[in-house]
Amino acid sequence: MYAIERSGPDIVWDSYSAGYRLFVFDGVENDTAFDLFECQMSEVEPSARALTGDEKLWSIALLVDDCNSNRRLVWLSGGDYNKAPADEREWRMRAEMQDRYLRHRARKKRTLTLPDGSRVARLLDCPRFGSAAIALTAPATELSLSRSTGAALRDWNHQYQLRHEFEPAPKEWIDQGYELRARVQEEAGATVEVRPDFDTWVQ
Structure with a gap:
């Protein structure tokens, strides 16, 4: 706005x-x-x-x-x-x-399911805990993410932590977040909708 x-x-x-x-x-x-x-x-x-x-x-x-x-x-x-x-x-x-x-x-x-029976998984950055997180309306283990995707999420979050507190998130970081969203969505399957909520407050 x-x-x-x-x-x-x-x-x-x-x-x-x-x-x-x-x-x-x-x-x-x-x-x-x-x-x-x-x-x-x-x-x-x-x-x-x-x-x-x-x-x-x-x-x-x-x-x-x-x-x-x-x-x-x-x-x-x-x-x-x-x-x-x-x-x-x-x-x-x-x-x-x-x-x-x-x-x-x-x-x-x-x-907590949507009309089609799927759950919402929110892809977030979590500076308080120093790690990327996926907030899900069910246990996160239901996503069954691969180790490589989990590592990519941790690396993505680490990149965000390296910036200055008041520095806007780099466009490259946001673009990578959307790529990770698609990757997590593919691994999670149709029973979960993965949503890129990191964009709502990082800038």
């Missing part, structure tokens, strides 16, 4: 009428959409919670019509769960949806 200060008026049009699309996901390639009108965002999110009870994954987008009357979406909360994340922002949007859903399951004392 970044901010730009505005010193003068630059708005030529505004409106209090907006349309939103609420997507409810039971899993990949299984969703339902609802269009909501004559409301504001402060009303849409409570409506999403009331409609789903947080029993399902959901996301919200602003409906925008371009000059050719083609309808477009601007994601406001979460994103398209049917689409594999392609960058840091899309991973964060996916994480927002998953964490909201899993928090609800935790409050209900239910098994």
Whole structure:
């Protein structure tokens, strides 16, 4: 996120009428959409919670019509769960949806699994313990990672520890983290979704 200060008026049009699309996901390639009108965002999110009870994954987008009357979406909360994340922002949007859903399951004392039955493994850097870690909603031994991958994770974390406390994480380190995520995902299999959560606070 970044901010730009505005010193003068630059708005030529505004409106209090907006349309939103609420997507409810039971899993990949299984969703339902609802269009909501004559409301504001402060009303849409409570409506999403009331409609789903947080029993399902959901996301919200602003409906925008371009000059050719083609309808477009601007994601406001979460994103398209049917689409594999392609960058840091899309991973964060996916994480927002998953964490909201899993928090609800935790409050209900239910098994911490996604709608398709898979678990979330969060690839993290852990400076407190001096080692890379994978936070899983089940014992980490279920991942059955190879020794070489475990060593690569430890080396990756060590590289991060060598930087100055206030120095941004190098791009090469972040890129390597995404490569390790794919490697861990391949070894973990389809019952686990490995998420690159190291990108949410290291910069």
